[in-house]
């Protein structure tokens with residue numbers, strides 16, 4: 485059994501390999517967004533005032549939802565076309581629903597309530613799980629199956645879709 489450090493090192497190597505192989509494509513971009521979301525979540529966890537929490541949460545919420553919805557709309561449907569990536573699409577759907585549910589729970593908890601900390605811890609766990617699966621398992625397979633040209637085309641489609649989703653999310657009514 486590999487220990488946690490070995491697991492982390494091998495995960496980082498897989499992610500680095502994917503990022504290198506598809507640096508100009510959609511998977512490199514998605515990995516970069518994972519890093520940005522992780523940094524925002526770290527700042528959110530250490531924020532001390534309700535105002536700061538609300539501001540950071542609004543930002544990370546918008547980024548996570550647009551990332552998931554962009555992936556679901558433009559990236560994962562392509563996985564269904566190939567034998568090697570077909571199962572990945574179904575697994576990712578379930579994962580994306582869990583993240584949306586964790587976000588709804590945080591919306592309901594409110595930045596100054598007692599339910600905030602456990603709800604945020606749950607979202608962080610869900611996001612870490614999502615990142616780990618995509619970077620260690622899904623993306624390396626998908627990059628080699630789809631190839632550079634399709635990965636590049638998907639990047640453009642993903643980015644356009646993400647912009648649309650960001651605008652839609654900004655218009656959605658929220659409890660706070």
Ligand SMILES: [Fe+2]
Pocket residue numbers: 514518551555614615618
């Ligand atoms: Fe992702």
